[in-house]
Amino acid sequence: xxxxxxxxxxxxxxxxxxxxxxxxxxxxxxxxxxxxxxxxxxxxxxxxxxxxxxxxxxxxxxxxxxxxxxxxxxxxxxxxxxxxxxxxxxxxxxxxxxxxxxxxxxxxxxxxxxxxxxxxxxxxxxxxxxxxxxxxxxxxxxxxxxxxxxxxxxxxxxxxxxxxxxxxxxxxxxxxxxxxxxxxxxxxxxxxxxxxxxxxxxxxxxxxxxxxxxxxxxxxxxxxxxxxxxxxxxxxxxxxxxxxxxxxxxxxxxxxxxxxxxxxxxxxxxxxxxxxxxxxxxxxxxxxxxxxxxxxxxxxxxxxxxxxxxxxxxxxxxxxxxxxxxxxxxxxxxxxxxxxxxxxxxxxxxxxxxxxxxxxxxxxxxxxxxxxxxxxxxxxxxxxxxxxxxxxxxxxxxxxxxxxxxxxxxxxxxxxxxxxxxxxxxxxxxxxxxxxx
Numbered sequence: 001x002x003x004x005x006x007x008x009x010x011x012x013x014x015x016x017x018x019x020x021x022x023x024x025x026x027x028x029x030x031x032x033x034x035x036x037x038x039x040x041x042x043x044x045x046x047x048x049x050x051x052x053x054x055x056x057x058x059x060x061x062x063x064x065x066x067x068x069x070x071x072x073x074x075x076x077x078x079x080x081x082x083x084x085x086x087x088x089x090x091x092x093x094x095x096x097x098x099x100x101x102x103x104x105x106x107x108x109x110x111x112x113x114x115x116x117x118x119x120x121x122x123x124x125x126x127x128x129x130x131x132x133x134x135x136x137x138x139x140x141x142x143x144x145x146x147x148x149x150x151x152x153x154x155x156x157x158x159x160x161x162x163x164x165x166x167x168x169x170x171x172x173x174x175x176x177x178x179x180x181x182x183x184x185x186x187x188x189x190x191x192x193x194x195x196x197x198x199x200x201x202x203x204x205x206x207x208x209x210x211x212x213x214x215x216x217x218x219x220x221x222x223x224x225x226x227x228x229x230x231x232x233x234x235x236x237x238x239x240x241x242x243x244x245x246x247x248x249x250x251x252x253x254x255x256x257x258x259x260x261x262x263x264x265x266x267x268x269x270x271x272x273x274x275x276x277x278x279x280x281x282x283x284x285x286x287x288x289x290x291x292x293x294x295x296x297x298x299x300x301x302x303x304x305x306x307x308x309x310x311x312x313x314x315x316x317x318x319x320x321x322x323x324x325x326x327x328x329x330x331x332x333x334x335x336x337x338x339x340x341x342x343x344x345x346x347x348x349x350x351x352x353x354x355x356x357x358x359x360x361x362x363x364x365x366x367x368x369x370x371x372x373x374x375x376x377x378x379x380x381x382x383x384x385x386x387x388x389x390x391x392x393x394x395x396x397x398x399x400x401x402x403x404x405x406x407x408x409x410x411x412x413x414x415x416x417x418x419x420x421x422x423x424x425x426x427x428x429x430x431x432x433x434x435x436x437x
Contacts, residue, residue, distance in 0.1 A: 005080035012073035016107045019066035022130065024115020025122030026051065026059050028171070033120055047127035048120070058130045060141035065133070070107055074099045116174070169193065191321045200287055201280035203320055204301045204310040211382050212237045215245055219253055219271055220264035226250045229384040233298050235311060236272045242307045244300050246272030275300045280309045288317045344424045345410070348372030355424065359402070361393065371422050375407045383409040383419050390427060403427050 034052035037045040051058045077099055081091035115122045134141075169190060176186040212235045213222050226234060232250040237243055252271045256263040276299040278287060291297065291314045303309040336358065337345040344358055350371045356363035368374050376382055378389035390404040408423040 002080050002084055005076050005083075009073045009076040009080070012069045012076065013102055013106055016066045016069035016073065017111050018126075018129075019062045019069065020107050020111035021115045021122050022062040022126030023059060023066065024112040025119045025126060026055055026062065028116060028119035028174075029055075029123040037120060037124070042120075042124065044124040044127060047131055048124045051123065051127045051130060057142070058127075058134060060144075061130050061134045061137060062126065064137070064141045064144065066107065070103060073102070187323075188321055191323075195285045195288075195317070195320050196283065198284040198320060199280065200278060200282045200284055200301055200312050201303075201309060203284055203316045204280070204312040205316065206310040207241060207308050208376070209382060210235060210241070210311060211384060212241060212244075213248065213268055214238075215267065215269040215272075217268050218264065219256060219266050219268055222248055222268040222271070223250075223253050223257065223264070225384070226253065228386060233313075235275070235300065236268060244275055244308055245269070247275050247298055247300075248272040277302050278312070280304070284317050284320065287312070288314065291317075339423075342426045345421050346371055346424055348375075348409075348419050348422055350422075355405075358424070359405070359426065363391075371407070371424075372419055375409060375419075375422055378407065385409055385419070401428050 029048070029052060031049075031052045034045070034049045038049055042048075074095070078092065078095040081095040081098075082088065085091040085094065172181070172186050172189045175181045176183055181189075211225070211229045211231055213225055215236050215238055222234065226232065234248050234250075235244045236246045236248050238245045246269070248268055248271055252273070253268075256266070256271055276294075276296055278299045278301055280301045280303050287299065291299070297315075298311055298313045300311055301309045335347050335350050335354070339345055342359070346355060346358075348371055351369060352363045352365060352371060352374050355371055355374075363374075365374060365377070368377050372383070374391065375387070375389055378391055379387055383389075387409045388406060390406050392404045393402050404427040406425045406427050408425070409419045410421045410423055
């Protein structure tokens with residue numbers, strides 16, 4: 001009798017092993033793979049395609065079969081142990097130990113590894129059994145899934161158990177390893193998942209980097225600023241930089257001046273469009289959908305105190321998915337380029353300490369760390385191409401003949417038209433005394 005019970009338990013474990021193989025194989029078999037099998041004339045491809053057309057139904061059947069056989073095997077092993085041993089406690093301990101080992105190795109690890117390594121072959125073999133079994137079981141698996149979902153916290157009923165985000169990411173990584181997708185595509189899929197956890201303040205252009213224009217400036221001044229800065233959309237401010245009253249578009253300025261040259265003298269407020277305001281805690285994915293629906297490309301970001309934190313464009317959000325968007329003018333630049341006569345072209349991100357070393361000076365500033373930040377501080381605004389400022393130097397320094405360092409912002413580059421390089425020139429006391437030409 002005990003031998004018959006053991007044989008029944010082994011048979012149930014084998015069936016559970018096969019059901020677990022089917023689960024793993026079906027989870028990794030897509031309609032595309034099934035269609036490829038049909039085109040290649042693989043045996044059983046038609047049955048595989050039928051399963052791939054409704055994968056949730058057949059996954060539920062395989063799941064029910066595995067759970068039923070695994071539970072039945074546990075009961076049979078427990079009954080056999082109770083009959084074979086004198087004490088109930090000893091019998092239960094042995095039965096639990098045996099079933100934990102069998103369930104983990106024979107049902108948990110081994111079949112899932114095989115199903116993952118040979119998904120199409122496994123799913124094709126499973127289709128021969130699952131198709132007739134699903135007809136026999138009818139709606140039973142689906143009803144059990146609905147019952148389980150009704151007891152699960154959450155809204156609504158679902159067709160079956162869904163993979164978690166971590167499992168979906170793992171499947172994407174597996175697809176890349178099997179050369180089904182490119183590495184760049186894998187990164188984009190991961191970026192889509194991460195966009196759901198990204199806040200607007202993480203992708204916006206901060207206020208310190210904004211090029212703005214006051215509402216009392218003229219359209220001609222706005223045109224000049226747009227052409228010099230390279231920006232086609234410029235925020236319009238009222239009383240201060242926290243008071244953004246609208247957005248002016250370059251094409252609107254050009255259209256007004258094209259219709260009438262006298263429009264150049266009009267105020268920029270006559271050509272601006274209303275601004276859209278969003279909190280800095282808004283989800284970037286939600287904002288992207290709203291921008292698509294409203295056909296809006298730029299929004300003003302507001303912080304928790306009601307002040308302007310920055311602006312965000314649809315391109316800023318898309319960069320979180322596809323990566324940095326560059327143009328044909330972007331190129332890798334050396335941090336320092338010597339031009340002769342103590343003149344240097346440096347990158348805007350160069351540390352001010354490194355700039356000081358070029359002239360044997362010690363430059364320290366508690367507010368800024370880079371040359372670009374130093375230029376912005378000297379100007380009192382965001383630098384644009386051609387902007388020049390002078391950094392005064394102490395008379396008792398290592399170079400008493402130097403009165404200042406002249407910093408000139410050069411042409412912007414990249415999608416955000418940021419100043420990339422700064423021209424640094426020494427200003428000597430003799431030059432300082434000369435009148436401007």
